[in-house]
Amino acid sequence: MTQTPATPLPPPKERRRLREAASLTQAQLAEWVGVSRETVRAWETGRTSPRGRKREAYAKLLNDLAEDTPSTEETEAAVEAVAAVVPEAQPEPPHADIVVVEIPVPHTDPVPAPLTPAQAFDALYAFCSPSLVRQTYLLTGRRELARESMERAFQTAWQRWPEVAVDRDPAGWVRSVAYEYALSPWHRFRPRYRHPEPPPPAPADRALLTALLKLPPSYRRTLLLYDGVGLGLAEMAAETEASTPAAANRLLHAREAVAARLPELSDPAELHRRLTELASTGRLHAAKPPVVRFVGERRTVFWTRAAIAFTVTIIGATTLTVRTAPTHYEPPVPLGQRVEGVPARVVQGSLSEEEVRLRDRLRTGMTAGPERLLPLSR
Template sequence: MTQRPATPLPPPKERRRLREAASLTQAQLAARLGVSRQTVRAWESGRTAPSGARGEAYGRLLAELAGGAADAVTPVQAAAEGGPVRPVRKERAVAAVVASSRTGDDPIDPGDPGDPADPAASSAPPAPSTPGAEPAASTPGAEPAPSAPGAEPAASALTPAQAFDALYAFCAPALVRQAYLLTGRRELARESVERAFQTAWQRWPEVARDPDPAGWVRAVTYEYALSPWHRFRPRYRHPEPPPAAPADRVLMDVLMDLPPSYRRTLLLHDGVGLGLPETAAETEASTPAAAGRLLHAREAVATRLPELSDPAELHRRLTALASAERLRAPKPPVVRFGSERRARFWTRAAIAFTVALVGATALTLWTAPTRYEPPVPPGEAVRGVPPKSAPGPLSAEEVALRAKLRGETVKGPPRLVPRAE
């Protein structure tokens, strides 16, 4: 029977939020507790619960993080609420992440700047550390925040557009390559990423407060890329040119032969590097179902490419295949402008449809009758009625007979005709 720690533990999602608010990666938290990173990941996903001395230490550490991060606000949350954001350590981490994603260090997933070996932690958005925390070492591409000894750093406003641009620069390059591996089409990959970020900009307050904005956008990108309605579009009925290298063409053919759900599970687990519970949650499947899809996908790939039976080698080949293509995402202002234009179009269309519906309803009510009028029955032939007794016009035979009688002389005895006196 598992012994629960005396210190009460927050829910799994709250544990992860407290860690991210303190600018700690899963590897750093595991080092402080003396456990493995997989154990911390299992605690934060809710698969297992800590117990014993480790549970007590974990509870005390979370209590310290909760006390230190009581007044901390993430940049995207502050931008959504319209409040100021202090340029503390995590904001410089955002700039470092953006700079690393532009250099293309990892074509599949840029990763967390604090823990390059933790791809699952890279899907979490950067969050500021507690006020008064010591600034981290200078990062290339990040400007240090000026501060006087004993004084807090000056506040600077981070607009929603700036927060959106930072998220886009961090996620878009890797998402375009992931969508290409998922669909095998370059233009569809760019369109999927653009449409996903347009949806994110339309629902930015919700995305800004989400614990994993990168995962939110990735899920929308995958759903749009795997939509079965693309096959009916004329521009996607013909196949695109395959990759130049023969080995890449074979690997792409193997991926395209997999069912979409298997392909997505394989890409998330062996390409992006998510854990099995995270993969199952993102694909909206149970953990055993996700494990079965992953095993069948690996078996199908190893059947045609035996050298890729090792997951590490498969990850390397997927990375090489994605980085071999020159895939560029549009600029963030273009995406935001397209999102706003699409929102205006559909808003006006909805208003026009509503006005037309109201007008048609009003016209119907105006022209409708106010009382019941029974319908006139159709005419029917009446049978059994005697003909008219009044004489009518003579027929041709009757006229001829009358003329004959009048024209002939009377033969025989004279008639006695009464005469009036």
């Protein structure tokens, strides 16, 4: 009997480097692979090694991370190449604005090659995820929920990629799904979201976040789309599924509520600037595109198998019911009929003389007499 060779894995230090390069914690990687956090820590230190399906899933995830994450030598070579071509390049700002800005990318080829679905998804993710995770943070005031909402929206987009790829505004499609997930009222019943997160350290940022969270969800979303993202009134109304007058009224009431708490934010330009600063205060990391696609595919496989198992259970229960059900009509048992002529039950009294003689005769006849059968020994 031959054994299948185990899937090769990188060294423990390389596993940890790939995870940290993808901005993943040990708890997140453990949840995606389906193990505990201590198990992932043991894998990265080299104390234990995964086996079976866990090893295959872990190896596939590391392979995706390795394809998306450049090595140290490649990074240094890329930096030297950029420095040689553009010696006066300015450093990139530490935080991106929440407003989506298109950055022109030069093409060396006159006719670029068509992108694969995975490459197109990765480009959309890299373009929208930094700003989207900050927008959802302003909606919820929770960093972990903001990251989860953004990743869940992109996982849904990858599952429905043929629909998203031909949409006129793929970024708006993903943003709408992320907002809906972030503002879901069911999060309040989850144990990890029952208690509020630590507020921003600056008093001004803390006051603005408190004022935003005091608004109704629909008003908060309208204010963020108009004064934060920069959408027009018609686009904002279409994304929130409201009429233009209703969206305008929500925006006015939201601005009035914020200005009542913070009078210095009555100017929309100042409000936009403060929203940008508040969104850039926390370090909101996002996972790499291959990780998001891998988790989305695993979730799709899981729910597909669950649907198949549920369907098989229903078919089995229906078959068992059909086989055990009666094939003809069985009338119910009728009620009992009254029987007459039965003597009434009486209490037993003393024996008569004839009954006493019969009893004595039976007793003597059973204990002695020629009629009694005796066993014979052989």
